[in-house]
Amino acid sequence: MLCCGKPDCCRENILQKSGLDDSVPRVDRELTWVDVAGLFPAPQECLAAFFAIAAAEVLSGAKPANLIRIVNRRLPCGRRMYQLWQKYGSDLLKNSPLSAKPMQTEEDSVLLLIYRSDLLERRLSGRTMQAFLARQGYPQSLSLEKTLQHLQKSFGRGVPHEVGMFLGYPAKDVKGFMAQVSEPWQGRGMWRIYGPPTRSLRLSDLYRTKRQEMISKLSTERFPFQLLQAA
Numbered sequence: 001m002l003c004c005g006k007p008d009c010c011r012e013n014i015l016q017k018s019g020l021d022d023s024v025p026r027v028d029r030e031l032t033w034v035d036v037a038g039l040f041p042a043p044q045e046c047l048a049a050f051f052a053i054a055a056a057e058v059l060s061g062a063k064p065a066n067l068i069r070i071v072n073r074r075l076p077c078g079r080r081m082y083q084l085w086q087k088y089g090s091d092l093l094k095n096s097p098l099s100a101k102p103m104q105t106e107e108d109s110v111l112l113l114i115y116r117s118d119l120l121e122r123r124l125s126g127r128t129m130q131a132f133l134a135r136q137g138y139p140q141s142l143s144l145e146k147t148l149q150h151l152q153k154s155f156g157r158g159v160p161h162e163v164g165m166f167l168g169y170p171a172k173d174v175k176g177f178m179a180q181v182s183e184p185w186q187g188r189g190m191w192r193i194y195g196p197p198t199r200s201l202r203l204s205d206l207y208r209t210k211r212q213e214m215i216s217k218l219s220t221e222r223f224p225f226q227l228l229q230a231a
Contacts, residue, residue, distance in 0.1 A: 030208060031216070033050060033077075036049065036215055036219050037075065040077070043084055043088070046077055046079055048227075051093075053215055054066060056214035057168075057210040059116075059228070062206055063119075063168040065114060065115035065116070065119075067103070067113060067167065068111070069111045069112075082110065095229050097117075098115070098116060100114050100115075101115070103155040111155070113148070113151070113166070123168070128171050129142075130142055132162070136160075168207075173193055173200055175194075176194025186200075
């Protein structure tokens with residue numbers, strides 16, 4: 001049975017393929033940016049709410065980083081987020097635990113790595129991460145600044161496969177995608193899953209849950225700047 005591309009469909013196929021029961025907590029119908037976009041007509045609030053949702057897992061501490069591509073096209077809120085980022089981006093994260101580093105910049109889009117320095121530094125300090133990145137030619141020792149500079153250069157050749165390690169994906173899944181281990185491919189959720197799927201599915205569900213919690217907060221509290229500063 002082919003995966004239809006929807007989280008629940010892929011999830012069920014992975015569980016069926018691996019012979020597991022459905023004991024991993026399930027996420028119901030997911031809310032998106034579209035569901036709350038109309039609540040933030042002011043340009044800066046619109047941008048802040050967009051980033052609070054896009055980086056919700058990172059703000060919560062569940063995930064070290066996210067990749068966010070901002071394109072110069074009109075979104076359902078009626079605004080062009082790329083233009084808002086160009087105008088207000090430098091001030092947006094000043095009082096936030098989040099940092100942003102452009103990985104790719106084109107005429108009408110930018111690909112940002114949104115990260116929390118404390119979480120990414122902790123991730124980099126692990127032996128698994130250090131050994132993995134050393135094999136990919138990253139500088140030793142792994143200071144955050146030098147590592148991100150190297151990652152940024154790697155994006156000049158396309159999206160580097162090792163970026164999954166920065167995004168908090170399980171090492172077995174990143175290595176499986178890069179054909180560094182012989183774990184069988186189980187299917188695709190938020191990322192491609194290889195080998196035993198339970199931990200990967202739980203982690204994927206956690207990330208989605210944190211995003212849903214952020215959207216819920218925005219729909220009731222409507223204070224995107226305060227939510228961007230929370231950690």
